[in-house]
Amino acid sequence: MRLHVLSLLALCACVSWAAVISPHHMWSKLILTHHWPNTFCSMEHCHPNISYWTLHGLWPDKGMDCNSSWHFNPSLIEDLLPDMNKSWPDLRNRSSVSFWKYEWHKHGTCAAKAESLNSQHKYFSKALELYHKLDLSSVLVKFGITPSDKYYPFSQVEGAIENVYGFKPKIQCVHSSKGGDFQSLGQIEICFDSDFTLMDCEKQSAKETFAKTGWDHFRGAKKASGFSVCDPDIPVYYPPLP
Ligand SMILES: *[C@@H]1O[C@H](CO)[C@@H](O)[C@H](O)[C@H]1NC(C)=O
Ligand SMILES: *[C@@H]1O[C@H](CO)[C@@H](O)[C@H](O)[C@H]1NC(C)=O
Ligand SMILES: *[C@@H]1O[C@H](CO)[C@@H](O)[C@H](O)[C@H]1NC(C)=O
Ligand SMILES: *[C@@H]1O[C@H](CO)[C@@H](O)[C@H](O)[C@H]1NC(C)=O
Numbered sequence: 001m002r003l004h005v006l007s008l009l010a011l012c013a014c015v016s017w018a019a020v021i022s023p024h025h026m027w028s029k030l031i032l033t034h035h036w037p038n039t040f041c042s043m044e045h046c047h048p049n050i051s052y053w054t055l056h057g058l059w060p061d062k063g064m065d066c067n068s069s070w071h072f073n074p075s076l077i078e079d080l081l082p083d084m085n086k087s088w089p090d091l092r093n094r095s096s097v098s099f100w101k102y103e104w105h106k107h108g109t110c111a112a113k114a115e116s117l118n119s120q121h122k123y124f125s126k127a128l129e130l131y132h133k134l135d136l137s138s139v140l141v142k143f144g145i146t147p148s149d150k151y152y153p154f155s156q157v158e159g160a161i162e163n164v165y166g167f168k169p170k171i172q173c174v175h176s177s178k179g180g181d182f183q184s185l186g187q188i189e190i191c192f193d194s195d196f197t198l199m200d201c202e203k204q205s206a207k208e209t210f211a212k213t214g215w216d217h218f219r220g221a222k223k224a225s226g227f228s229v230c231d232p233d234i235p236v237y238y239p240p241l242p
Helices: 002-020 074-087 097-111 120-134 136-142 154-165 206-216
Strands: 029-035 054-060 170-176 182-193 227-229
Touching: 029 120, 054 097, 054 120, 074 097, 074 120, 097 120, 120 182, 136 154, 154 170, 154 182
Parallel strands: none
Antiparallel strands: 029 054, 029 182, 170 182, 170 227
């Protein structure tokens, strides 16, 4: 029953999104999404052996699959590949090329409506640049938030990020009711305006979160929809590598 309601909500979201997508509607916000590999891999088949926040995507707030004839071509970003491999890996696959292709088609072709991102090289290099500038992993360490067996108050995690960047992130968790209520830190979004200046992200309702994560995961969408906005009243688990 619950599943039916959720798929209905997702469907409604699709319909309203479709109405928004039009070549005349430029996006106004970019969302840089990070994953904590160990949490992501608690839902997916993967063994990343990665102990830093990885780049997952650079998503404009409007539009998806904006130009299906603009094919991804990794030779255009050859100089970026060593960094892409490290910073933007497909956590489920040794080769990340099909993941990058997916992100380009779904989000990059829409981001490319802005002159500042109107090539594959501009899109991928800007995402990497923003990711390195933010340096999320170090920010958390600086505030004493490191992967460990202890739990952190949610406000401490959110506070650290807000303190450094000066803007509100959107922080998502994987929730578990097994063995008591707890949530694992999994996805952190940082938002930029069209001039790549930091801005607040909005917390979305559960409905929107479902629709968005359901869409934004490459394969295995159902499993990956386990991310939702962290509950501020429940301590956060930041799982270390096994
Ligand atoms: C994981 O990475 C560490 C450090 O790079 C390395 O020493 C270790 O052998 C790796 N483990 C596996 C299972 O790949
Ligand atoms: C879509 O991409 C192709 C290939 O790069 C390009 O020639 C075409 O102008 C693009 N169409 C739009 C509407 O941007
Ligand atoms: C990126 O990683 C893949 C898979 O591990 C590897 O085959 C490729 O040589 C790497 N490319 C660069 C430029 O590091
Ligand atoms: C892993 O990547 C390869 C090369 O891009 C691709 O052919 C394959 O389908 C991918 N596997 C999965 C499970 O996505």
